Amino acid sequence: MAYRETEKMRQRKAAVRQKITDCTYRCVAEGGFRNAKVTRIARMADVATGTIYRHFDSKEDLFAEIFRQATQHEVNKVADALAPPGDARERLERALRRFAERALEGPVMAWSLIAEPVDPKVEKERLTYRKAYADLFEQAIREGIEEGCIPDQNTRQSSTCLVGAVSESLVGPLSPSQTGQTTTDKTDNDPLVDTIIRFCIQGLTGTRR
Template sequence: MAYRETEKMRLRKAGIRQRIFDCAYHRVSQGGFRNASINLVAEDAGVATGSVYRHFESKAELFAEVFREATQIELDKVESALTGQEPALVRLERAIRQFAERALRGPVMAWSLIAEPVDPLVEEERLNYRRSYAEFFERVILEGIEAGTLPPQDAHLSATCLVGALAESLVGPLSPQQQGPVQMPPVGDQSRQKVLIEPIIDFCMQGVSGQRR
Protein backbone atom coordinates (compact mmCIF):
# COMPACT_ATOMS: atom_id res chain seq x y z
CA MET A 1 0.00 0.00 0.00
CA ALA A 2 1.36 3.39 -0.99
CA TYR A 3 2.27 5.73 1.86
CA ARG A 4 -0.26 8.50 2.36
CA GLU A 5 0.78 11.54 4.33
CA THR A 6 -1.66 12.37 7.11
CA GLU A 7 -3.02 15.87 7.61
CA LYS A 8 -1.25 16.03 10.95
CA MET A 9 2.09 15.20 9.33
CA ARG A 10 1.49 17.69 6.53
CA LEU A 11 0.78 20.48 9.02
CA ARG A 12 3.84 19.55 11.06
CA LYS A 13 6.08 19.73 7.99
CA ALA A 14 4.54 23.04 6.94
CA GLY A 15 5.14 24.40 10.42
CA ILE A 16 8.81 23.40 10.36
CA ARG A 17 9.24 24.91 6.91
CA GLN A 18 7.67 28.17 8.04
CA ARG A 19 9.85 28.29 11.13
CA ILE A 20 12.98 27.82 9.02
CA PHE A 21 11.82 30.57 6.67
CA ASP A 22 11.01 32.95 9.54
CA CYS A 23 14.43 32.40 11.11
CA ALA A 24 16.16 33.03 7.78
CA TYR A 25 14.10 36.18 7.21
CA HIS A 26 14.96 37.47 10.68
CA ARG A 27 18.67 36.84 10.18
CA VAL A 28 18.65 38.65 6.83
CA SER A 29 16.76 41.61 8.32
CA GLN A 30 19.30 41.86 11.15
CA GLY A 31 22.55 41.20 9.30
CA GLY A 32 21.96 40.64 5.61
CA PHE A 33 22.24 37.41 3.64
CA ARG A 34 25.82 37.06 4.83
CA ASN A 35 24.43 36.60 8.33
CA ALA A 36 22.10 33.76 7.34
CA SER A 37 24.25 30.66 6.93
CA ILE A 38 22.32 27.40 6.84
CA ASN A 39 23.97 26.30 10.08
CA LEU A 40 22.83 29.44 11.91
CA VAL A 41 19.32 29.30 10.45
CA ALA A 42 18.99 25.65 11.45
CA GLU A 43 20.20 26.45 14.95
CA ASP A 44 17.71 29.29 15.29
CA ALA A 45 14.89 27.08 14.03
CA GLY A 46 15.84 24.23 16.34
CA VAL A 47 16.33 21.71 13.53
CA ALA A 48 19.23 19.79 12.06
CA THR A 49 21.03 21.29 9.06
CA GLY A 50 19.82 18.42 6.89
CA SER A 51 16.23 19.29 7.78
CA VAL A 52 16.64 22.69 6.12
CA TYR A 53 17.50 20.95 2.85
CA ARG A 54 14.47 18.70 3.13
CA HIS A 55 12.29 21.79 2.95
CA PHE A 56 14.41 23.95 0.63
CA GLU A 57 16.46 22.46 -2.20
CA SER A 58 19.34 24.83 -1.58
CA LYS A 59 20.45 27.90 0.35
CA ALA A 60 19.83 29.94 -2.80
CA GLU A 61 16.21 28.75 -2.96
CA LEU A 62 15.67 29.71 0.69
CA PHE A 63 17.25 33.11 0.13
CA ALA A 64 15.22 33.68 -3.03
CA GLU A 65 12.02 33.04 -1.08
CA VAL A 66 13.14 35.44 1.65
CA PHE A 67 13.94 38.02 -1.02
CA ARG A 68 10.52 37.63 -2.66
CA GLU A 69 8.72 38.05 0.66
CA ALA A 70 10.70 41.15 1.63
CA THR A 71 10.42 42.82 -1.76
CA GLN A 72 6.69 42.19 -2.04
CA ILE A 73 6.18 44.24 1.10
CA GLU A 74 8.16 47.13 -0.42
CA LEU A 75 6.45 46.83 -3.80
CA ASP A 76 3.02 46.96 -2.17
CA LYS A 77 4.00 50.12 -0.28
CA VAL A 78 5.19 51.89 -3.43
CA GLU A 79 2.20 50.77 -5.49
CA SER A 80 -0.09 52.12 -2.79
CA ALA A 81 1.78 55.45 -2.77
CA LEU A 82 1.37 55.71 -6.55
CA THR A 83 -2.39 55.15 -6.34
CA GLY A 84 -4.73 58.11 -6.18
CA GLN A 85 -6.30 60.97 -8.08
CA GLU A 86 -3.48 63.49 -7.61
CA PRO A 87 -1.31 64.58 -10.57
CA ALA A 88 1.29 62.02 -11.65
CA LEU A 89 4.21 64.10 -10.37
CA VAL A 90 2.69 64.31 -6.88
CA ARG A 91 2.24 60.55 -6.73
CA LEU A 92 5.73 59.88 -8.06
CA GLU A 93 7.25 62.17 -5.45
CA ARG A 94 5.26 60.48 -2.70
CA ALA A 95 6.38 57.02 -3.79
CA ILE A 96 10.04 57.98 -4.15
CA ARG A 97 10.04 59.69 -0.76
CA GLN A 98 8.48 56.65 0.86
CA PHE A 99 10.97 54.30 -0.83
CA ALA A 100 13.93 56.36 0.40
CA GLU A 101 12.60 56.85 3.91
CA ARG A 102 11.75 53.16 4.37
CA ALA A 103 15.20 52.19 3.10
CA LEU A 104 16.89 54.50 5.59
CA ARG A 105 14.72 53.25 8.45
CA GLY A 106 15.72 49.66 7.69
CA PRO A 107 19.21 49.99 6.18
CA VAL A 108 20.26 46.37 6.69
CA MET A 109 17.32 44.85 4.85
CA ALA A 110 17.37 47.62 2.24
CA TRP A 111 21.06 46.99 1.52
CA SER A 112 20.32 43.27 1.21
CA LEU A 113 17.56 43.93 -1.31
CA ILE A 114 19.35 46.61 -3.33
CA ALA A 115 23.06 45.85 -3.43
CA GLU A 116 24.38 43.01 -1.27
CA PRO A 117 26.28 40.41 -3.35
CA VAL A 118 23.99 37.38 -3.67
CA ASP A 119 23.63 34.03 -5.43
CA PRO A 120 22.54 34.15 -9.10
CA LEU A 121 19.06 32.87 -8.19
CA VAL A 122 18.57 35.76 -5.77
CA GLU A 123 20.07 38.21 -8.27
CA GLU A 124 17.40 37.09 -10.73
CA GLU A 125 14.77 37.97 -8.13
CA ARG A 126 16.46 41.36 -7.70
CA LEU A 127 16.12 42.05 -11.41
CA ASN A 128 12.43 41.16 -11.21
CA TYR A 129 12.12 43.51 -8.21
CA ARG A 130 13.63 46.42 -10.11
CA ARG A 131 11.53 45.61 -13.18
CA SER A 132 8.35 45.75 -11.10
CA TYR A 133 9.24 49.19 -9.76
CA ALA A 134 9.91 50.39 -13.31
CA GLU A 135 6.52 49.09 -14.44
CA PHE A 136 4.77 50.96 -11.63
CA PHE A 137 6.60 54.19 -12.45
CA GLU A 138 6.05 53.79 -16.19
CA ARG A 139 2.30 53.45 -15.70
CA VAL A 140 2.10 56.69 -13.71
CA ILE A 141 4.39 58.58 -16.11
CA LEU A 142 2.14 57.54 -19.00
CA GLU A 143 -0.88 58.78 -17.07
CA GLY A 144 0.88 62.11 -16.57
CA ILE A 145 1.73 62.40 -20.26
CA GLU A 146 -1.86 61.61 -21.25
CA ALA A 147 -3.18 64.17 -18.76
CA GLY A 148 -0.74 66.82 -20.00
CA THR A 149 0.91 67.23 -16.59
CA LEU A 150 4.17 65.64 -17.76
CA PRO A 151 6.02 66.40 -20.99
CA PRO A 152 6.17 63.81 -23.80
CA GLN A 153 8.97 61.30 -23.17
CA ASP A 154 9.90 57.65 -23.39
CA ALA A 155 7.99 56.53 -20.28
CA HIS A 156 9.69 53.16 -20.13
CA LEU A 157 13.17 54.68 -20.27
CA SER A 158 12.28 57.39 -17.75
CA ALA A 159 10.88 54.81 -15.33
CA THR A 160 14.00 52.66 -15.65
CA CYS A 161 16.17 55.70 -14.97
CA LEU A 162 14.16 56.51 -11.84
CA VAL A 163 14.75 53.02 -10.47
CA GLY A 164 18.46 53.22 -11.27
CA ALA A 165 18.83 56.65 -9.69
CA LEU A 166 17.04 55.57 -6.54
CA ALA A 167 19.08 52.41 -6.11
CA GLU A 168 22.47 53.95 -6.87
CA SER A 169 21.92 57.05 -4.73
CA LEU A 170 21.17 54.88 -1.70
CA VAL A 171 23.96 52.32 -2.09
CA GLY A 172 26.51 54.44 -0.26
CA PRO A 173 24.34 55.47 2.70
CA LEU A 174 23.02 51.92 3.09
CA SER A 175 26.35 50.12 2.82
CA PRO A 176 27.53 48.24 5.94
CA GLN A 177 30.44 50.69 6.28
CA GLN A 178 27.87 53.44 6.94
CA GLN A 179 25.93 51.40 9.49
CA GLY A 180 28.51 51.56 12.26
CA PRO A 181 28.72 53.93 15.26
CA VAL A 182 28.80 57.10 13.12
CA GLN A 183 25.45 57.41 11.36
CA MET A 184 23.33 60.13 9.85
CA PRO A 185 20.57 61.69 11.98
CA PRO A 186 17.26 59.79 12.24
CA VAL A 187 14.88 59.87 9.28
CA GLY A 188 12.61 62.40 10.99
CA ASP A 189 15.51 64.82 11.45
CA GLN A 190 15.24 67.68 8.96
CA SER A 191 19.01 67.67 8.38
CA ARG A 192 18.81 64.16 6.99
CA GLN A 193 15.91 65.13 4.76
CA LYS A 194 17.94 68.04 3.44
CA VAL A 195 21.26 66.30 2.81
CA LEU A 196 20.02 63.05 1.31
CA ILE A 197 16.35 62.46 0.60
CA GLU A 198 15.42 65.87 -0.81
CA PRO A 199 18.23 65.95 -3.42
CA ILE A 200 17.23 62.47 -4.58
CA ILE A 201 13.64 63.61 -5.00
CA ASP A 202 14.73 66.84 -6.73
CA PHE A 203 16.81 64.88 -9.24
CA CYS A 204 14.07 62.37 -10.00
CA MET A 205 11.31 64.96 -10.32
CA GLN A 206 13.38 67.18 -12.58
CA GLY A 207 14.20 64.16 -14.72
CA VAL A 208 10.58 63.33 -15.51
CA SER A 209 9.12 66.86 -15.50
CA GLY A 210 11.96 68.87 -17.00
CA GLN A 211 11.44 71.46 -14.26
CA ARG A 212 13.00 72.17 -10.89
CA ARG A 213 10.79 71.72 -7.83
Protein backbone atom coordinates in the same frame (compact mmCIF):
# COMPACT_ATOMS: atom_id res chain seq x y z
CA MET B 1 -0.35 0.58 -0.21
CA ALA B 2 1.05 3.95 -1.29
CA TYR B 3 1.81 6.44 1.46
CA ARG B 4 -0.62 9.35 1.56
CA GLU B 5 0.36 12.50 3.41
CA THR B 6 -2.29 13.55 5.91
CA GLU B 7 -3.59 17.09 6.27
CA LYS B 8 -2.08 17.24 9.75
CA MET B 9 1.32 16.30 8.34
CA ARG B 10 1.03 18.93 5.61
CA GLN B 11 0.20 21.57 8.17
CA ARG B 12 3.14 20.51 10.32
CA LYS B 13 5.53 20.69 7.36
CA ALA B 14 4.15 24.09 6.38
CA ALA B 15 4.68 25.34 9.94
CA VAL B 16 8.29 24.14 9.97
CA ARG B 17 8.94 25.76 6.58
CA GLN B 18 7.42 29.02 7.82
CA LYS B 19 9.57 28.95 10.94
CA ILE B 20 12.69 28.45 8.81
CA THR B 21 11.80 31.37 6.53
CA ASP B 22 10.93 33.59 9.51
CA CYS B 23 14.28 32.90 11.15
CA THR B 24 16.15 33.41 7.89
CA TYR B 25 14.37 36.71 7.33
CA ARG B 26 15.43 37.81 10.82
CA CYS B 27 19.05 36.83 10.16
CA VAL B 28 19.12 38.81 6.92
CA ALA B 29 17.45 41.83 8.55
CA GLU B 30 20.07 41.77 11.30
CA GLY B 31 23.21 41.18 9.25
CA GLY B 32 22.54 40.66 5.57
CA PHE B 33 22.68 37.48 3.52
CA ARG B 34 26.36 36.98 4.22
CA ASN B 35 25.64 36.54 7.93
CA ALA B 36 22.64 34.24 7.46
CA LYS B 37 24.47 30.96 8.05
CA VAL B 38 22.48 27.74 7.71
CA THR B 39 23.76 26.50 11.08
CA ARG B 40 22.54 29.68 12.78
CA ILE B 41 19.17 29.52 11.02
CA ALA B 42 18.75 25.89 12.09
CA ARG B 43 19.61 26.78 15.68
CA MET B 44 17.13 29.67 15.72
CA ALA B 45 14.40 27.55 14.14
CA ASP B 46 15.19 24.64 16.48
CA VAL B 47 15.60 22.21 13.61
CA ALA B 48 18.45 20.14 12.20
CA THR B 49 20.34 21.59 9.25
CA GLY B 50 19.14 18.61 7.22
CA THR B 51 15.56 19.70 7.85
CA ILE B 52 16.26 22.98 6.08
CA TYR B 53 17.42 21.08 3.00
CA ARG B 54 14.27 18.97 3.05
CA HIS B 55 12.26 22.15 2.58
CA PHE B 56 14.66 23.99 0.27
CA ASP B 57 16.91 22.43 -2.36
CA SER B 58 19.80 24.72 -1.45
CA LYS B 59 20.77 27.72 0.62
CA GLU B 60 20.43 29.80 -2.54
CA ASP B 61 16.80 28.68 -2.95
CA LEU B 62 16.08 29.65 0.65
CA PHE B 63 17.70 33.05 0.17
CA ALA B 64 15.79 33.60 -3.07
CA GLU B 65 12.55 32.93 -1.19
CA ILE B 66 13.48 35.47 1.50
CA PHE B 67 14.43 38.00 -1.17
CA ARG B 68 11.04 37.54 -2.86
CA GLN B 69 9.15 37.98 0.39
CA ALA B 70 11.07 41.05 1.53
CA THR B 71 11.07 42.81 -1.83
CA GLN B 72 7.42 42.10 -2.57
CA HIS B 73 6.59 43.77 0.74
CA GLU B 74 8.49 46.88 -0.37
CA VAL B 75 6.96 46.83 -3.87
CA ASN B 76 3.52 46.75 -2.23
CA LYS B 77 4.40 49.81 -0.15
CA VAL B 78 5.39 51.72 -3.29
CA ALA B 79 2.17 50.60 -5.00
CA ASP B 80 0.19 51.84 -2.01
CA ALA B 81 1.89 55.24 -2.27
CA LEU B 82 0.90 55.47 -5.94
CA ALA B 83 -2.73 54.55 -5.29
CA PRO B 84 -4.30 57.58 -3.51
CA PRO B 85 -5.87 60.48 -5.45
CA GLY B 86 -3.69 63.22 -6.89
CA ASP B 87 -1.99 63.95 -10.16
CA ALA B 88 0.63 61.51 -11.39
CA ARG B 89 3.55 63.78 -10.56
CA GLU B 90 2.43 64.07 -6.94
CA ARG B 91 1.88 60.33 -6.67
CA LEU B 92 5.27 59.55 -8.18
CA GLU B 93 6.96 61.92 -5.77
CA ARG B 94 5.17 60.26 -2.87
CA ALA B 95 6.13 56.77 -4.08
CA LEU B 96 9.78 57.66 -4.63
CA ARG B 97 9.89 59.21 -1.18
CA ARG B 98 8.36 56.08 0.34
CA PHE B 99 10.97 53.94 -1.43
CA ALA B 100 13.90 56.03 -0.17
CA GLU B 101 12.64 56.62 3.36
CA ARG B 102 11.82 52.97 4.02
CA ALA B 103 15.27 51.94 2.78
CA LEU B 104 17.01 54.40 5.06
CA GLU B 105 14.89 53.42 8.04
CA GLY B 106 15.93 49.76 7.63
CA PRO B 107 19.42 50.04 6.14
CA VAL B 108 20.59 46.47 6.73
CA MET B 109 17.69 44.82 4.92
CA ALA B 110 17.65 47.55 2.27
CA TRP B 111 21.35 47.04 1.56
CA SER B 112 20.74 43.31 1.25
CA LEU B 113 17.93 43.88 -1.25
CA ILE B 114 19.55 46.66 -3.28
CA ALA B 115 23.30 46.16 -3.34
CA GLU B 116 24.73 43.28 -1.31
CA PRO B 117 26.69 40.82 -3.50
CA VAL B 118 24.50 37.72 -3.76
CA ASP B 119 24.31 34.35 -5.48
CA PRO B 120 23.01 34.19 -9.08
CA LYS B 121 19.58 32.90 -8.03
CA VAL B 122 19.10 35.84 -5.70
CA GLU B 123 20.49 38.28 -8.28
CA LYS B 124 17.88 36.97 -10.72
CA GLU B 125 15.18 37.88 -8.19
CA ARG B 126 16.73 41.32 -7.79
CA LEU B 127 16.40 41.97 -11.51
CA THR B 128 12.81 40.73 -11.45
CA TYR B 129 11.85 43.13 -8.70
CA ARG B 130 13.66 46.08 -10.22
CA LYS B 131 11.36 45.49 -13.18
CA ALA B 132 8.37 45.36 -10.81
CA TYR B 133 9.24 48.83 -9.50
CA ALA B 134 9.79 50.08 -13.04
CA ASP B 135 6.39 48.73 -14.11
CA LEU B 136 4.68 50.70 -11.35
CA PHE B 137 6.52 53.89 -12.23
CA GLU B 138 5.90 53.41 -15.94
CA GLN B 139 2.14 53.23 -15.42
CA ALA B 140 2.20 56.42 -13.35
CA ILE B 141 4.30 58.21 -15.97
CA ARG B 142 1.84 57.21 -18.68
CA GLU B 143 -0.99 58.59 -16.59
CA GLY B 144 0.97 61.80 -16.06
CA ILE B 145 1.47 62.20 -19.80
CA GLU B 146 -2.26 61.75 -20.34
CA GLU B 147 -3.00 64.30 -17.59
CA GLY B 148 -0.50 66.77 -19.03
CA CYS B 149 1.56 67.09 -15.84
CA ILE B 150 4.46 65.07 -17.31
CA PRO B 151 5.87 65.73 -20.80
CA ASP B 152 5.72 63.05 -23.48
CA GLN B 153 8.67 60.63 -23.28
CA ASN B 154 9.71 56.99 -23.49
CA THR B 155 7.91 55.71 -20.41
CA ARG B 156 9.86 52.44 -20.14
CA GLN B 157 13.24 54.12 -20.28
CA SER B 158 12.18 56.84 -17.86
CA SER B 159 10.79 54.35 -15.36
CA THR B 160 13.98 52.29 -15.34
CA CYS B 161 15.98 55.50 -14.92
CA LEU B 162 13.94 56.34 -11.82
CA VAL B 163 14.61 52.93 -10.29
CA GLY B 164 18.31 53.21 -11.10
CA ALA B 165 18.63 56.77 -9.79
CA VAL B 166 16.99 56.02 -6.44
CA SER B 167 18.79 52.71 -5.94
CA GLU B 168 22.22 54.06 -6.88
CA SER B 169 21.73 57.14 -4.69
CA LEU B 170 21.10 54.87 -1.71
CA VAL B 171 24.04 52.49 -2.18
CA GLY B 172 26.56 54.69 -0.38
CA PRO B 173 24.33 55.73 2.55
CA LEU B 174 23.15 52.14 3.04
CA SER B 175 26.62 50.60 2.90
CA PRO B 176 27.47 48.80 6.17
CA SER B 177 30.67 50.84 6.36
CA GLN B 178 28.55 54.01 6.48
CA THR B 179 25.62 52.91 8.62
CA GLY B 180 27.37 50.69 11.10
CA GLN B 181 24.35 48.45 10.41
CA THR B 182 22.07 50.44 12.69
CA THR B 183 18.83 52.24 12.08
CA THR B 184 19.17 55.98 11.54
CA ASP B 185 17.32 59.05 12.70
CA LYS B 186 14.72 59.97 10.08
CA THR B 187 15.51 63.68 10.32
CA ASP B 188 19.14 62.99 9.40
CA ASN B 189 17.95 61.46 6.14
CA ASP B 190 15.57 64.25 5.10
CA PRO B 191 18.12 66.28 3.06
CA LEU B 192 19.26 63.15 1.18
CA VAL B 193 15.70 62.07 0.42
CA ASP B 194 14.77 65.59 -0.71
CA THR B 195 17.78 65.66 -3.05
CA ILE B 196 16.89 62.27 -4.56
CA ILE B 197 13.28 63.32 -5.13
CA ARG B 198 14.28 66.67 -6.60
CA PHE B 199 16.68 65.03 -9.03
CA CYS B 200 14.15 62.41 -10.14
CA ILE B 201 11.23 64.80 -10.60
CA GLN B 202 13.34 67.37 -12.40
CA GLY B 203 14.72 64.69 -14.73
CA LEU B 204 11.23 63.36 -15.35
CA THR B 205 9.48 66.66 -15.96
CA GLY B 206 12.28 68.99 -17.03
CA THR B 207 11.17 71.51 -14.42
CA ARG B 208 12.36 72.38 -10.94
CA ARG B 209 10.37 71.04 -8.06
